[in-house]
Amino acid sequence: MPWAETILTIEASESNIRQARLQCLERTDLRLLLILKKTGQIVGSSGLHRIDWHSRKFEIGYWVRTSCAKQGYVTEAVRAITHFAIQEPSKSY
Structure with a gap:
């Protein structure tokens, strides 16, 4: 994970999150957080990457x-993401 080797500035972090939001809205990359239900603590991240909605090809990445x-x-998380990827309609993607 090359991205894990760099500590981003606050500005770069904000830019990164804004880009992730745009990609989510465009359905080109879905970055998700793994959060403990009881405490709200972030325990990791996962998501769908390299998305091809028409062929239903995806890459699931994660860290914890x-x-x-x-x-x-x-x-x-992977079970839920897989279910989403299979069930989500591909219209307009």
């Missing part, structure tokens, strides 16, 4: 905090 690994969070 070391302290939260092997607790089923990524498994739960």
